[in-house]
Amino acid sequence: MAGAGIEYGFKSHWTVKLEYDYLGLSNWSSPTLPSVALNRDLQMVKAGVNYKFESGLPAEVEAAKHSHEPSKDEDLQKQSQNPIADLVSVPFQSNTNFNTGPFNRTQEVFNIQPVVPMHLNEDWNVISRTIIPLVSQPSPFFDSNTNGIGDITQSLFLSPVHPGPLIWGVGPVFTVPSANDPILGTGKFLFGPTAVLVVTPPHWVIGVLLNNQWSVGGNPL
DSSP states (O other): OEEEEEEEEEETTEEEEEEEEEEOOOOEEOSSSSOOEEOOOEEEEEEEEEEOSSSSOOGGGTGGGGSSSOOHHHHHHHHHHOTTSSSOBOOEEEEEEEEETTTTEEEEEEEEOOEEEEEOSSSEEEEEEEEEEEEEEEOSSSSOEEEEEOOEEEEEEEEESSOOSEEEEEEEEEEEOOOSSGGGSOSEEEEEEEEEEEEOOTTEEEEEEEEOOEEEEEOOO
16 A cells, blocks of 8 residues: 645644545455456545644634744644654544445445554654554445444554654554455455655645555465
8 A cells, every 4th residue: 555645734723635545455356156356456535624623723823823933732733643753643534435346336434543652762662553444345246335344454663752854664564354244354464564754844744654565364365
């Protein structure tokens, strides 16, 4: 999976967001007769307007946000958007994909993504990022959806406590076949490397998240 996005705070507590993600998956052939070949690659464009209950700039410092020097509130706002910040957070993300499958139904993936920093020493942190998907998946054979939990992905980023202008993190990522229905997951254990690069110019958080996973066990189909 590879993706990039930007998020801009244009008012106190308000941001706009644009993101592109590409998910490359191997083709899948159904065990039915006749066999049906499906291309499972996904390209997703996400746009949204977000309201931050606690992370945005408070009204009393609205005038100060135009200063050349970032305020403490702006630093907190940037940390809330940084996937490897030294800040405990629980983001929620809803992805709606229309016209999915042979019956042109709607796929909905609601991700719960807790981020927990762990201090190794004065110089290094390990950032735990978990993605727990709640999925409504259209069936490739019937005009219906299957609902439940998908495969859980866990990332661990080794990141410096005091980074320079470029904030970075590298580490392993793995996915466990936790789906409660075969159609909601791959049925495989996946493992590979991941990396994140983030820069925070005034009023902006710009980042790139990269990972690649290989099958290391599970369902052979």
